[in-house]
């Protein structure tokens with residue numbers, strides 16, 4: 703039976719901003735909700751693949767597609783062949799430092815785009831450049847899709863936090879989630895888990911509320927952009943860029 707699969711790309715040209723962390727945790731958030739989900743690992747470092755290898759078999763399954771192993775011309779075919787047929791969400795762990803054409807390949811595969819940004823001057827500057835590159839990319843301009851920024855590794859009320867919030871406030875795209883700087887995230891990787899599965903820690907419960915907010919935003923975005931796994935090549939090139947309120951900033 704043909705199923706809908708919406709593809710969510712997590713991307714930023716800046717390395718180490720949390721793409722893999724966001725992608726794996728988002729996949730777990732969907733899987734824990736009972737939504738069949740898959741991860742597409744576009745990073746040659748294969749960090750999402752490593753994470754999935756640590757994942758205990760008794761937790762909800764998150765199949766990983768090793769997209770980085772294939773040349774871009776075969777990637778669409780890979781989605782056809784390797785994704786379990788009931789998959790509803792595909793989380794794409796994007797590559798840092800992607801060249802223009804590689805970024806185009808990733809953008810063409812995405813229905814929604816998430817950009818994690820860290821609170822440091824260097825990250826803010828590089829991320830600003832990347833956002834400009836993305837929004838002006840030929841593949842994006844030909845088919846604009848919802849874009850959200852994620853403030854990652856936040857330490858509330860620190861000077862860098864205030865600087866990041868000022869930067870995000872100047873952007874023309876919404877901040878759709880904020881996640882705290884917490885050792886839980888590296889612990890979750892070691893366990894092949896997501897923080898929403900680490901229920902024993904109080905801080906994990908607080909953080910889980912932020913993941914729930916992100917899922918809500920994602921599910922509000924343009925159902926018209928949904929595609930079937932079997933018809934990835936035929937999606938309409940029409941969706942408008944959606945904007946939402948910065949409700950997540952209050953959660954910090």
Ligand SMILES: Nc1ncnc2c1ncn2[C@@H]1O[C@H](COP(=O)(O)OP(=O)(O)OP(=O)(O)O)[C@@H](O)[C@H]1O
Pocket residue numbers: 716717718719720721722723724745747749798854855856881882883884885886887888891
């Ligand atoms: N919210 C967070 N709190 C604490 N540590 C975090 C958080 N997000 C990410 N990290 C840590 O930051 C490091 C880099 O994160 P991650 O690997 O997800 O970044 P990336 O953007 O995928 O990097 P790359 O560009 O190398 O693929 C990791 O050690 C990860 O555990």
Ligand SMILES: [Mg+2]
Pocket residue numbers: 721722723745749795
């Ligand atoms: Mg990564």
